[in-house]
Each structure stands twice: as structure tokens, then as C-alpha cells.
Amino acid sequence: QKEVEQDPGPLSVPEGAIVSLNCTYSNSAFQYFMWYRQYSRKGPELLMYTYSSGNKEDGRFTAQVDKSSKYISLFIRDSQPSDSATYLCAMQGAQKLVFGQGTRLTINP
Amino acid sequence: DTGVSQNPRHKITKRGQNVTFRCDPISEHNRLYWYRQTLGQGPEFLTYFQNEAQLEKSRLLSDRFSAERPKGSFSTLEIQRTEQGDSAMYLCASSLKQGAYNEQFFGPGTRLTVL
Numbered sequence: 001q002k003e004v005e006q007d008p009g010p011l012s013v014p015e016g017a018i019v020s021l022n023c024t025y026s027n028s029a030f031q032y033f034m035w036y037r038q039y040s041r042k043g044p045e046l047l048m049y050t051y052s053s054g055n056k057e058d059g060r061f062t063a064q065v066d067k068s069s070k071y072i073s074l075f076i077r078d079s080q081p082s083d084s085a086t087y088l089c090a091m092q093g094a095q096k097l098v099f100g101q102g103t104r105l106t107i108n109p
Numbered sequence: 110d111t112g113v114s115q116n117p118r119h120k121i122t123k124r125g126q127n128v129t130f131r132c133d134p135i136s137e138h139n140r141l142y143w144y145r146q147t148l149g150q151g152p153e154f155l156t157y158f159q160n161e162a163q164l165e166k167s168r169l170l171s172d173r174f175s176a177e178r179p180k181g182s183f184s185t186l187e188i189q190r191t192e193q194g195d196s197a198m199y200l201c202a203s204s205l206k207q208g209a210y211n212e213q214f215f216g217p218g219t220r221l222t223v224l
Binding site (some may be wrong): 004006008031032036044045046049090094096099101102 | 209
């Protein structure tokens with residue numbers, strides 16, 4: 001079993017929809033939880049990070065962490081075609097990042 | 110451009126050949142990481158350096174892989190006797206150690222194809 005599980009999708013939604021992306025994890029030692037966005041043939045770029053349990057909002061993006069359930073989420077409101085990318089959850093274990101498989105998201109105009 | 114740079118961007122080689130990739134981190138970042146990403150998967154940690162010291166290596170890093178960061182600035186990743194299973198995107202990231210959380214900034218990657 002992988003340390004971090006993420007549904008690979010693909011996920012396709014119409015423009016303007018609310019998107020929900022999720023990951024589960026098994027290592028209770030993880031303290032920092034991140035969402036990265038990766039466009040095709042590019043490196044990942046950090047969208048948001050959250051420390052421990054709670055919510056964090058940045059514009060149209062909201063990240064949620066529930067450590068008791070070992071479950072994290074990313075919500076995208078008013079989704080735009082430019083949001084089409086692969087979204088990777090990641091968790092910091094010591095110094096390295098442990099990534100989920102990535103969810104491929106397409107926003108249709 | 111002050112981001113992480115990687116060269117070459119693409120490398121095609123024949124099985125059994127040696128290849129070397131280079132990563133130039135963001136200036137003054139003291140930590141440098143290597144990850145490998147195969148198609149449809151998330152990046153997997155390979156190794157990381159703090160300054161010139163290699164502090165951790167993954168079990169994924171077989172004896173055919175070696176990484177260096179001789180002066181604490183750029184880093185090289187060498188794969189000897191390449192195999193088809195080595196085909197992947199090799200990502201480099203850098204960070205500045207300041208506290209418990211240190212954002213890792215990723216480069217564009219080097220895509221390796223082993224024929």
C-alpha cells in the first residue's frame with residue numbers, strides 16, 4: 001500500500017464548476033500538506049501548503065486537512081480552462097516530499 | 110530567469126550507455142533534491158543534499174545511480190549502464206532551510222528515454 005493515495009482520474013468538468021480533489025495517507029507523522037499543479041511537460045509548482053489540520057483559502061482555492069481521518073482535500077471554485085492540469089498532493093516526511101499519483105483535471109469551456 | 114534550471118531537457122540514449130544530468134538550483138538555496146517521475150505517477154524521492162553533503166538516499170537509487178553536489182551549488186545525477194526502466198522524467202528541486210517547512214521549487218525536469 002502506498003503512503004499517499006490519490007485518485008488519478010481523469011476528471012472532466014464544465015467551466016465554472018466546483019472541483020474537489022482528495023488524497024488519503026497512512027503516515028501519521030506527516031505535518032505539512034501541499035498541493036502542487038503540474039502542466040504537461042513542466043515541473044510541479046506549489047499551489048498551497050497547510051500545517052496540521054485545518055482549512056486554508058487562497059483566492060479560488062481552498063485546502064482542507066483532517067489529520068484524524070488522514071484525509072486532505074483541495075477545492076477549486078469557479079473553475080477556469082486554465083486550471084486544466086495535473087494536481088498532485090504531497091506531504092512532507094522529514095525532508096523529502098511524498099507525492100500522490102496525481103489527478104488529471106480538464107475544465108471544458 | 111532565477112528559477113531552478115535543468116539540462117538537458119530531453120535525452121535519448123541506448124540501453125547500456127551512461128548519462129549525466131545537471132541541475133542548477135535557485136541561488137543561495139542550500140538544499141537540493143532529486144526526484145523521478147514516471148508517466149501517470151507522482152514524483153518519487155531519490156536523494157537530497159544540504160550544501161555539498163548528501164544526507165539521504167532512497168532505496169530507488171540503485172548502485173547505477175550517483176549524485177554529486179561538489180561545491181554546494183549545482184548538482185549532477187549520473188546513471189550508468191542505463192536500462193529501459195530508467196526512462197522517466199528526472200526532476201530537481203531546491204529549497205532554503207529556514208524552519209520546519211521549506212518550500213521546494215522544482216525545475217522543468219530532464220526527460221530520459223532509453224531505447
